[in-house]
Amino acid sequence: MMLDALPPTTVARLELASFSRGGSVILRNIHLDLLRGQTLALVGPSGIGKTTLLRILAGLEDGYSGRVSVEGRVAVVFQEPALLPWRSLRDNICLPTGATRDAAEAMLAEVGLAGRSGDFPGQLSLGQQRRVALARAFAAAPDLLLLDEPFVSLDAALVQDMMDLFLKLRDRHRVATLFVTHAEAEARYLSDRIIRLQGSPASLAPLSAIT
Numbered sequence: 001m002m003l004d005a006l007p008p009t010t011v012a013r014l015e016l017a018s019f020s021r022g023g024s025v026i027l028r029n030i031h032l033d034l035l036r037g038q039t040l041a042l043v044g045p046s047g048i049g050k051t052t053l054l055r056i057l058a059g060l061e062d063g064y065s066g067r068v069s070v071e072g073r074v075a076v077v078f079q080e081p082a083l084l085p086w087r088s089l090r091d092n093i094c095l096p097t098g099a100t101r102d103a104a105e106a107m108l109a110e111v112g113l114a115g116r117s118g119d120f121p122g123q124l125s126l127g128q129q130r131r132v133a134l135a136r137a138f139a140a141a142p143d144l145l146l147l148d149e150p151f152v153s154l155d156a157a158l159v160q161d162m163m164d165l166f167l168k169l170r171d172r173h174r175v176a177t178l179f180v181t182h183a184e185a186e187a188r189y190l191s192d193r194i195i196r197l198q199g200s201p202a203s204l205a206p207l208s209a210i211t
């Protein structure tokens with residue numbers, strides 16, 4: 001949704017007065033800007049509303065008061081890779097993004113899956129499927145990238161590989177990123193700024209900068 005023109009470096013602006021679910025206020029008074037080429041990490045305890053905030057930015061939630069302004073395309077990477085099992089890796093990228101076959105294969109090569117474009121998701125490990133999900137997100141040439149715990153349950157070496165891969169793609173595509181994580185070490189490694197959600201999930205959840 002685009003309501004007002006944003007400053008040129010601002011890809012998305014959230015001005016949330018409140019969001020309620022099941023009669024409880026989950027989020028209140030959250031204002032943030034996401035800037036081109038920058039990564040904002042969102043941390044906080046389980047159940048506080050991190051995914052909800054990300055979903056509001058993605059346009060997947062209504063029922064909030066306030067406004068969300070986004071300039072351009074949005075791509076989301078959830079915890080689960082959410083690939084179509086009956087489609088090849090190439091089709092998993094081309095169909096949702098409109099990328100050409102060549103572009104999809106080039107993106108798969110970028111994430112270390114050269115020559116695998118005709119394979120199916122079931123032939124891949126979870127870590128490899130996550131790479132495809134990241135490739136699919138960047139193939140959409142997003143202006144705003146929303147990552148919801150994309151490295152959870154991967155081993156430490158693979159997390160490091162995935163984080164370095166993300167940094168390479170982010171810098172090339174100059175995307176604005178919101179990165180939701182429990183892992184503050186990941187947040188520090190990847191982001192320009194870290195923000196934390198605090199407070200009871202059933203009441204106010206003010207946001208405060210910690211870096």
Ligand SMILES: Nc1ncnc2c1ncn2[C@@H]1O[C@H](COP(=O)(O)OP(=O)(O)OP(=O)(O)O)[C@@H](O)[C@H]1O
Nearest residue numbers: 021022026044045046047048049050051052053201
């Ligand atoms: N589909 C849903 N229906 C009802 N309540 C929900 C739903 N999804 C989330 N909630 C509730 O909304 C609140 C915020 O959930 P959310 O998933 O945004 O938290 P989170 O900080 O992302 O948690 P986690 O770190 O565990 O993923 C929680 O109290 C949760 O129980």
